[in-house]
Amino acid sequence: MEAIAIAHWHFARLTERLAFVLLGAEVPKGIKLKSVLLSREQWYDPLHWQSIRATAKQKS
Numbered sequence: 001m002e003a004i005a006i007a008h009w010h011f012a013r014l015t016e017r018l019a020f021v022l023l024g025a026e027v028p029k030g031i032k033l034k035s036v037l038l039s040r041e042q043w044y045d046p047l048h049w050q051s052i053r054a055t056a057k058q059k060s
Contacts, residue, residue, distance in 0.1 A: 013031050020027045029035060042048050 016031050017027050020031075
């Protein structure tokens with residue numbers, strides 16, 4: 001269920017960016033790719049997810 005929530009969040013950000021691009025408007029900092037605002041969040045760091053995956057693989 002968590003994977004679906006994450007995929008939904010990413011799809012929502014993608015559609016928001018697409019709307020701004022199609023309208024010819026500047027994309028807000030919070031939804032740009034490699035966003036400085038999002039990079040402050042621990043969960044946005046790929047290393048965070050790599051450690052979770054490694055732990056899950058060890059348990060299975």
